[in-house]
Amino acid sequence: xxxxxxxxxxxxxxxxxxxxxxxxxxxxxxxxxxxxxxxxxxxxxxxxxxxxxxxxxxxxxxxxxxxxxxxxxxxxxxxxxxxxxxxxxxxxxxxxxxxxxxxxxxxxxxxxxxxxxxxxxxxxxxxxxxxxxxxxxxxxxxxxxxxxxxxxxxxxxxxxxxxxxxxxxxxxxxxxxxxxxxxxxxxxxxxxxxxxxxxxxxxxxxxxxxxxxxxxxxxxxxxxxxxxxxxxxxxxxxxxxxxxxxxxxxxxxxxxxxxxxxxxxxxxxxxxxxxxxxxxxxxxxxxxxxxxxxxxxxxxxxxxxxxxxxxxxxxxxxxxxxxxxxxxxxxxxxxxxxxxxxxxxxxxxxxxxxxxxxxxxxxxxxxxxxxxxxxxxxxxxxxxxxxxxxxxxxxxxxxxxxxxxx
Amino acid sequence: xxxxxxxxxxxxxxxxxxxxxxxxxxxxxxxxxxxxxxxxxxxxxxxxxxxxxxxxxxxxxxxxxxxxxxxxxxxxxxxxxxxxxxxxxxxxxxxxxxxxxxxxxxxxxxxxxxxxxxxxxxxxxxxxxxxxxxxxxxxxxxxxxxxxxxxxxxxxxxxxxxxxxxxxxxxxxxxxxxxxxxxxxxxxxxxxxxxxxxxxxxxxxxxxxxxxxxxxxxxxxxxxxxxxxxxxxxxxxxxxx
Numbered sequence: 033x034x035x036x037x038x039x040x041x042x043x044x045x046x047x048x049x050x051x052x053x054x055x056x057x058x059x060x061x062x063x064x065x066x067x068x069x070x071x072x073x074x075x076x077x078x079x080x081x082x083x084x085x086x087x088x089x090x091x092x093x094x095x096x097x098x099x100x101x102x103x104x105x106x107x108x109x110x111x112x113x114x115x116x117x118x119x120x121x122x123x124x125x126x127x128x129x130x131x132x133x134x135x136x137x138x139x140x141x142x143x144x145x146x147x148x149x150x151x152x153x154x155x156x157x158x159x160x161x162x163x164x165x166x167x168x169x170x171x172x173x174x175x176x177x178x179x180x181x182x183x184x185x186x187x188x189x190x191x192x193x194x195x196x197x198x199x200x201x202x203x204x205x206x207x208x209x210x211x212x213x214x215x216x217x218x219x220x221x222x223x224x225x226x227x228x229x230x231x232x233x234x235x236x237x238x239x240x241x242x243x244x245x246x247x248x249x250x251x252x253x254x255x256x257x258x259x260x261x262x263x264x265x266x267x268x269x270x271x272x273x274x275x276x277x278x279x280x281x282x283x284x285x286x287x288x289x290x291x292x293x294x295x296x297x298x299x300x301x302x303x304x305x306x307x308x309x310x311x312x313x314x315x316x317x318x319x320x321x322x323x324x325x326x327x328x329x330x331x332x333x334x335x336x337x338x339x340x341x342x343x344x345x346x347x348x349x350x351x352x353x354x355x356x357x358x359x360x361x362x363x364x365x366x367x368x369x370x371x372x373x374x375x376x377x378x379x380x381x382x383x384x385x386x387x388x389x390x391x392x393x394x395x396x397x398x399x400x401x402x403x404x405x406x407x408x409x410x411x412x413x414x415x416x417x418x419x420x421x422x423x424x425x426x427x428x429x430x431x432x433x434x435x436x437x438x
Numbered sequence: 439x440x441x442x443x444x445x446x447x448x449x450x451x452x453x454x455x456x457x458x459x460x461x462x463x464x465x466x467x468x469x470x471x472x473x474x475x476x477x478x479x480x481x482x483x484x485x486x487x488x489x490x491x492x493x494x495x496x497x498x499x500x501x502x503x504x505x506x507x508x509x510x511x512x513x514x515x516x517x518x519x520x521x522x523x524x525x526x527x528x529x530x531x532x533x534x535x536x537x538x539x540x541x542x543x544x545x546x547x548x549x550x551x552x553x554x555x556x557x558x559x560x561x562x563x564x565x566x567x568x569x570x571x572x573x574x575x576x577x578x579x580x581x582x583x584x585x586x587x588x589x590x591x592x593x594x595x596x597x598x599x600x601x602x603x604x605x606x607x608x609x610x611x612x613x614x615x616x617x618x619x620x621x622x623x624x625x626x627x628x629x630x631x632x633x634x635x636x637x638x639x640x641x642x643x644x645x646x647x648x649x650x651x652x653x654x655x656x657x658x659x660x661x662x663x664x665x666x667x668x669x670x671x672x673x674x675x676x677x678x679x
Contacts, residue, residue, distance in 0.1 A: 144582035147464025174572045381602035
């Protein structure tokens with residue numbers, strides 16, 4: 033049927049020629065040349081046209097196929113994938129690229145976003161056609177360290193399109209780094225209690241061998257030191273675990289009101305022992321934010337624990353929840369406030385650093401490991417949240433966590 | 439980014455400027471990152487590399503200046519285009535300064551190498567540099583995406599940088615008081631910290647320029663100032679601990 037349709041011009045021309053030849057009879061000599069002419073005209077005009085139509089149809093079909101399958105393919109790829117044209121402008125970026133880099137809308141000029149010198153060189157060399165494809169390691173240090181194996185290549189023949197695929201290698205790199213960091217931090221921090229324990233062991237075996245009172249006292253100190261080491265290891269491990277998986281699972285939401293209630297409950301004994309009253313100041317409404325419940329629990333637990341430990345002299349600690357942020361980017365603000373001595377201003381910017389202590393003596397006395405706020409900061413970075421600290425000497429300190437509401 | 443002009447070469451020229459700025463930005467980010475890494479790990483080779491790299495930024499700035507002047511002379515730009523071009527000149531100058539500051543940090547690596555025991559200081563410097571680098575990255579990302587509504591955060595961060603700088607300043611003074619032998623390295627570190635803090639300021643400048651390019655208005659002038667080092671004094675310790 034299709035063949036017949038394609039051949040319609042030949043048929044028509046043939047029919048016309050025959051009609052002309054017969055209709056006008058043999059007497060008219062001009063009829064034959066006319067018929068021949070008609071035949072030729074039909075052949076010459078019709079054939080190219082038919083081919084053109086066929087080509088066009090083919091093109092439309094192929095273009096549609098390419099575009100559709102390209103987008104579907106890009107969406108099906110789990111790694112960030114960006115398709116761009118010869119002017120290095122983004123044509124299409126898949127969902128993973130949006131999540132990983134943000135603001136990957138079509139029309140964005142790629143060299144403006146990937147500014148690292150070697151990325152610029154890679155884009156240049158692929159677009160200029162010097163090489164068909166190339167790979168390199170791309171490192172994004174901030175705000176969270178990420179390492180990608182990036183490959184750039186041209187797509188198909190003469191499409192003028194190119195593709196960048198990012199393979200996330202952060203996990204492997206992070207495990208290596210974590211091992212090194214963990215050993216460095218742990219050995220440094222564990223050396224102190226260990227030195228003190230071995231010192232007491234020596235004394236117990238030597239001078240204090242026959243002194244039961246001293247022995248009891250020393251054993252008590254040694255026990256304190258070992259429990260400090262145990263706490264330190266717990267904290268280091270939870271910090272390492274956090275560093276292992278810097279991204280959160282999407283989708284889960286946490287009810288802050290309920291989480292805070294359970295944090296307050298779990299720290300009830302500590303508050304009672306410190307003669308503290310925990311005041312609640314929750315605004316009306318539901319406060320659900322995207323995030324991981326266990327991790328947020330740890331954030332508030334660490335903050336409230338700090339407030340109880342260091343704000344003991346204030347007699348009360350307040351926990352408040354309120355909506356905040358701007359209309360464009362609403363947040364839920366949780367403030368944990370103590371009324372103790374406060375934090376000297378010069379320490380505030382640095383207290384989230386690992387093992388940074390405002391006052392080493394107090395921290396040791398309160399069984400601090402120097403990692404609590406560091407853990408808090410880590411978790412908050414993962415939640416895209418910020419923490420602000422306000423403190424006035426003698427009036428206490430307020431830690432406010434700004435969690436994005438959406 | 440901008441509307442299409444009748445002369446497509448004009449568009450090309452404007453795009454070229456933006457790309458050069460981004461490339462300069464990438465170089466500046468890399469230099470600062472490596473300079474601080476060299477400082478923290480006492481890596482002389484890396485420091486030398488940073489010092490050599492500075493020339494790329496100098497060249498970049500000169501090229502952008504030339505190109506921008508040519509465009510102004512040839513195309514008589516108006517409104518957004520004019521702001522875009524003048525903005526490019528200003529941003530490239532800021533980035534070139536950032537490179538200089540990074541280079542200066544790298545130059546000091548050699549002098550600080552001896553007597554490095556205060557690990558907390560280096561950790562502090564690294565944290566300060568991270569803040570400044572995040573700020574630079576955010577600003578350059580805004581330059582790419584033109585979403586100026588994100589610029590407020592950049593300024594907030596400048597506040598953090600200043601606070602952190604003040605804190606480091608105080609700590610360095612304390613170390614110098616404790617032991618005069620620390621003075622050499624601490625003074626160099628003080629300048630390093632100052633340089634990094636200045637990088638944050640340049641990032642804020644760039645943010646303001648971008649705001650101006652996109653909106654045509656100057657950014658409101660309520661820029662926070664948290665650098666309180668002009669008032670920091672350290673009391674003579676009564677007894678050395």
